[in-house]
Amino acid sequence: xxxxxxxxxxxxxxxxxxxxxxxxxxxxxxxxxxxxxxxxxxxxxxxxxxxxxxxxxxxxxxxxxxxxxxxxxxxxxxxxxxxxxxxxxxxxxxxxxxxxxxxxxxxxxxxxxxxxxxxxxxxxxxxxxxxxxxxxxxxxxxxxxxxxxxxxxxxxxxxxxxxxxxxxxxxxxxxxxxxxxxxxxxxxxxxxxxxxxxxxxxxxxxxxxxxxxxxxxxxxxxxxxxxxxxxxxxxxxxxxxxxxxxxxxxxxxxxxxxxxxxxxxxxxxxxxxxxxx
Amino acid sequence: xxxxxxxxxxxxxxxxxxxxxxxxxxxxxxxxxxxxxxxxxxxxxxxxxxxxxxxxxxxxxxxxxxxxxxxxxxxxxxxxxxxxxxxxxxxxxxxxxxxxxxxxxxxxxxxxxxxxxxxxxxxxxxxxxxxxxxxxxxxxxxxxxxxxxxxxxxxxxxxxxxxxxxxxxxxxxxxxxxxxxxxxxxxxxxxxxxxxxxxxxxxxxxxxxxxxxxxxxxxxxxxxxxxxxxxxxxxxxxxxxxxxxxxxxxxxxxxxxxxxxxxxxxxxxxxxxxxxxxxxxxxxxxxxxxxxxxxxxxxxxxxxxxxxxxxxxxxxxxxxxxxxxxxxxxxxxxxxxxxxxxxxx
Ligand SMILES: Cc1cc2nc3c(=O)[nH]c(=O)nc-3n(C[C@H](O)[C@H](O)[C@H](O)COP(=O)(O)OP(=O)(O)OC[C@H]3O[C@@H](n4cnc5c(N)ncnc54)[C@H](O)[C@@H]3O)c2cc1C
Ligand code: SF4
Numbered sequence: 001x002x003x004x005x006x007x008x009x010x011x012x013x014x015x016x017x018x019x020x021x022x023x024x025x026x027x028x029x030x031x032x033x034x035x036x037x038x039x040x041x042x043x044x045x046x047x048x049x050x051x052x053x054x055x056x057x058x059x060x061x062x063x064x065x066x067x068x069x070x071x072x073x074x075x076x077x078x079x080x081x082x083x084x085x086x087x088x089x090x091x092x093x094x095x096x097x098x099x100x101x102x103x104x105x106x107x108x109x110x111x112x113x114x115x116x117x118x119x120x121x122x123x124x125x126x127x128x129x130x131x132x133x134x135x136x137x138x139x140x141x142x143x144x145x146x147x148x149x150x151x152x153x154x155x156x157x158x159x160x161x162x163x164x165x166x167x168x169x170x171x172x173x174x175x176x177x178x179x180x181x182x183x184x185x186x187x188x189x190x191x192x193x194x195x196x197x198x199x200x201x202x203x204x205x206x207x208x209x210x211x212x213x214x215x216x217x218x219x220x221x222x223x224x225x226x227x228x229x230x231x232x233x234x235x236x237x238x239x240x241x242x243x244x245x246x247x248x249x250x251x252x253x254x255x256x257x258x259x260x261x262x263x264x265x266x267x268x269x270x271x272x273x274x275x276x277x
Numbered sequence: 278x279x280x281x282x283x284x285x286x287x288x289x290x291x292x293x294x295x296x297x298x299x300x301x302x303x304x305x306x307x308x309x310x311x312x313x314x315x316x317x318x319x320x321x322x323x324x325x326x327x328x329x330x331x332x333x334x335x336x337x338x339x340x341x342x343x344x345x346x347x348x349x350x351x352x353x354x355x356x357x358x359x360x361x362x363x364x365x366x367x368x369x370x371x372x373x374x375x376x377x378x379x380x381x382x383x384x385x386x387x388x389x390x391x392x393x394x395x396x397x398x399x400x401x402x403x404x405x406x407x408x409x410x411x412x413x414x415x416x417x418x419x420x421x422x423x424x425x426x427x428x429x430x431x432x433x434x435x436x437x438x439x440x441x442x443x444x445x446x447x448x449x450x451x452x453x454x455x456x457x458x459x460x461x462x463x464x465x466x467x468x469x470x471x472x473x474x475x476x477x478x479x480x481x482x483x484x485x486x487x488x489x490x491x492x493x494x495x496x497x498x499x500x501x502x503x504x505x506x507x508x509x510x511x512x513x514x515x516x517x518x519x520x521x522x523x524x525x526x527x528x529x530x531x532x533x534x535x536x537x538x539x540x541x542x543x544x545x546x547x548x549x550x551x552x553x554x555x556x557x558x559x560x561x562x563x564x565x566x567x568x569x570x571x572x573x574x575x576x577x578x579x580x581x582x583x584x585x586x587x588x589x590x591x592x593x594x595x596x597x598x599x600x601x602x603x604x605x606x607x608x609x610x611x612x613x614x615x616x617x618x619x620x621x622x
Contacts, residue, residue, distance in 0.1 A: 002398045004351050006366050052354045052364040053539045056546075078562040093364040239567065240559055242535045242548075247395055249532035250551070250558060252577075253567070254501060255585035274505050276559075276567040276577075 002245045006050035006095025007035045009071070011088055017074060019154030023122055024086055025062065025074045028096060039099070041065055042106055043130035044208075044236065044264045047098030048244050049073060054084040058241050058259070061099060062125040064132035071096065074125045074157060100244040101263050104130055104208055104234060106137075113206050114142035116199055118219055120149050120191045120211025124157055126236065127210055131165070138170055145200060149176040149191040153184045174198050191215050196222030208234045220267075230267035237263050237270070237277045253277050279453040280475055281467040288442070288449050289328050291465050292379055292412075296323040301377040302343070303329065304336035317342035323379065331380050334420040335598045339528035340385040341392065343378055344405045347549035351401070351535065357542045366546070371404045377461070379412045384425045384598040386413050386437035388528035394590040395531060410457050413438040419486065422599030424612055426486035427493060430596055433482040443478055450478050490593075496618060497587050504584055505576070507621040513579075513614065514572025516607045521552035523601035523609075524578065529594045532558075553577045579614050 013027035030036035041047075041061055048056040063072035077086045088094065104110065104126075115134060119127045127148075134141050146165070150156045156175065166173050176187035176194045187194055192215060199207075199222065207228065209216055216235060223233070239251035239258045246260030254274040256262070270277075283291065295301050301323040319338030323329075352366040389411070396402035416423070416432035425431060435441040439458035443450045450470050453462050470478075496504075524530040534551040537544055551558060554575070559568045568574050586594035595611065602610050 001400050001403070003400070005368055006352075008365055050366065052366060053356050053537050053544050055537050056535065082562075095364075095366055238561070240561055242533065245398070247399055247533075248535070248548075248551075249395075249553065249581075250534075252581070252585065254505070254580070255588040272502075274502065276573070 006097040008093055009096050011090050011092050012070060014090060017157045022077045023074055023157060025072055028071045041099035042103035043133045044103035044126050045099040045101045046263060047096050047100060050095030050097060051081055051084050055081045057081045058244055060126040062128050064129045066133055066136040074122060076122050101259060104264055106133060110206050111140055113204050114200060116145045116205060116207040118147045118191060118195050118207060118209045120215040122157060123210035124148055127208060128158055145172040147174045147191060147195050151178045153177050153181050192218035192222060195219050199223055201226060202228040202232055206232055210236050230271060233267040234264055235267055235270055237265060239277055280470040281451045282470040282474055283449045283451060285328060292323055292329055293325055294465060295377055295461060299375050299377055301379060303380045304331060331414055333418055334423060335382045335384055335600060338526060340378055340381045340389060341528050343376060343409055344389060344402055345531060348547035349401055350545045350547055352546040354544045355542060356539060356544055373408055375408050375410060377410045377412060381411060381413050383413060383415060383430055383434035384596040385528050386411055387430045387596045390437045391529050391592060391594060392531050410439050412440040415441055415443040417444055420599060422602040423597060424599060425597035426489055428593055428595050428597035429488045429490045431486055431488050433485040445477055450474055493615060496583055501584055504618060504621055505580060509617045510572055510576040514575045517575040517609060518607060519554040519571050519574055520606060521554040522604045524552040524554055525550060526600040526604050528596060528598060
């Protein structure tokens with residue numbers, strides 16, 4: 001039976017991620033030890049964040065299952081609930097319901113393959129979870145390429161971690177910003193362009209792409225040019241949703257329910273659907 | 278199966294007897310008396326004085342209000358800073374007392390089973406289903422707006438009912454179909470129906486319109502995207518005003534919204550009926566709306582009933598009660614939509 005009751009959690013830490021202050025990462029710890037132990041998620045899944053008096057919103061889980069004891073969510077201040085969340089303080093109580101959705105195929109299609117992760121803007125959250133998971137299980141996967149872009153250097157999330165990852169020789173990291181910026185000596189250019197330059201051959205590979213629709217649209221042609229096919233590419237859809245359990249119908253794309261059948265789909269699956277996402 | 282014959286007085290006495298110590302509801306007779314806060318529009322608690330006669334066709338509002346009531350409290354909480362439980366979501370005590378619904382038609386009884394497909398794992402729906410007893414009235418005649426037979430039901434159908442009551446020659450024949458129905462009828466002394474009466478009922482059933490979905494079933498095999506792109510949606514979308522009347526009165530429209538409500542520091546999270554006819558339904562916070570056009574929303578409603586739902590659950594999400602046909606202010610008729618869809622190549 002479904003439970004719509006959120007688990008009580010406390011805000012353990014709040015980190016402002018971006019220069020505009022619009023993105024914050026919330027570290028949440030369970031109030032109840034049994035619930036903490038029972039929680040099991042895979043990268044790519046999401047949860048409902050619950051604020052009493054405000055509502056519930058679907059947010060991708062930014063922490064990897066290997067980071068035990070807490071959950072991370074990076075939230076963009078957008079409307080009613082996200083604004084209220086941005087005003088919360090450390091130590092305050094809120095709720096988490098989940099994990100929900102299917103997640104990336106870390107144990108199936110991705111196993112033993114080269115992984116290309118392509119992220120644009122703050123859609124990088126569940127891909128952070130994925131990368132950390134892959135690095136913790138490094139021997140299970142082939143070459144890992146991580147391409148991530150933001151508008152400006154100050155809009156990049158997880159900056160300390162990006163520096164750590166850059167030092168590793170088992171991950172091929174490409175961080176880019178849209179335009180030249182003072183103090184920035186890294187890559188400059190849009191994600192699709194960079195992806196076209198650095199993407200490896202599609203042989204025995206899988207790509208995970210998350211970002212604004214326009215980025216996804218322009219990232220595909222350069223990949224296709226070097227032989228990538230739709231069933232090697234995984235995307236994550238976002239639709240307005242309420243229950244997160246496949247009942248309330250809000251997130252339907254044709255017969256498909258994003259919350260239950262997704263949010264992760266292969267591009268082959270997405271192309272068969274009516275364009276209602 | 279036990280079968281009884283009752284006169285109008287015996288029927289009224291039986292139902293009023295149940296209402297002594299249980300909640301018994303019936304379609305409202307005449308203008309509704311809103312004396313019972315727990316009763317949805319279109320229905321009333323059975324009172325001692327009103328005899329149980331029903332106009333032909335389904336009740337004004339459907340039976341879904343008893344299984345999927347609105348609003349339904351999902352959680353409660355306090356926001357008082359002095360309370361250590363501040364912000365802690367708690368599940369409300371679930372109602373367990375039986376509710377007996379008298380006078381629903383076979384179409385509505387089927388809708389309960391259809392809705393049970395998406396609500397299979399829904400704790401609130403399941404609790405309500407377990408406490409609801411359905412005493413239905415079969416139909417001697419179909420209204421001009423009825424098409425239950427095309428949707429896999431029939432006017433004399435008993436699917437989903439605990440007791441089915443049919444009017445035969447001035448008296449009532451009650452077929453007791455489930456153990457719960459037996460419990461209810463065991464409380465009273467009733468006259469078993471004669472064999473001739475049982476035979477007459479069987480004859481009536483045989484001659485009534487039978488479930489026939491062969492024609493519509495063709496839709497299940499049709500390509501989804503071809504139906505989705507059909508020209509008919511443009512025309513239909515132009516006349517539909519997206520008022521949502523059809524979705525609210527539909528027994529098998531089951532989508533819901535969830536909202537928080539706080540009064541003087543005490544809050545509750547509630548769910549209530551929503552409608553895919555409304556632009557807010559699918560609006561992203563970014564301003565992007567996957568179904569931003571009126572036509573797309575009209576299409577979603579019909580495609581959901583006739584293609585998306587069958588694709589997920591194997592059955593059409595429509596019981597042919599005809600309420601949407603009656604209530605649509607611009608005279609959209611789902612039967613025409615179905616035949617237009619069947620004609621799409
Ligand atoms: C799978 C998934 C993963 C996501 N991951 C992330 C992530 O990692 N980070 C991130 O920042 N975002 C993420 N999002 C997007 C995020 O869910 C939305 O930005 C968020 O829901 C916005 O909520 P809001 O209350 O701030 O916005 P609003 O636009 O104010 O409203 C959204 C909700 O508020 C209520 N509401 C507000 N106004 C009304 C009204 N007039 N009528 C009825 N209801 C109303 C409703 O409950 C509604 O669903 C994700 C979305 C999905 C589907
Ligand atoms: S009742 Fe008629 S006009 Fe109103 S939303 Fe339904 S189909 Fe459209």
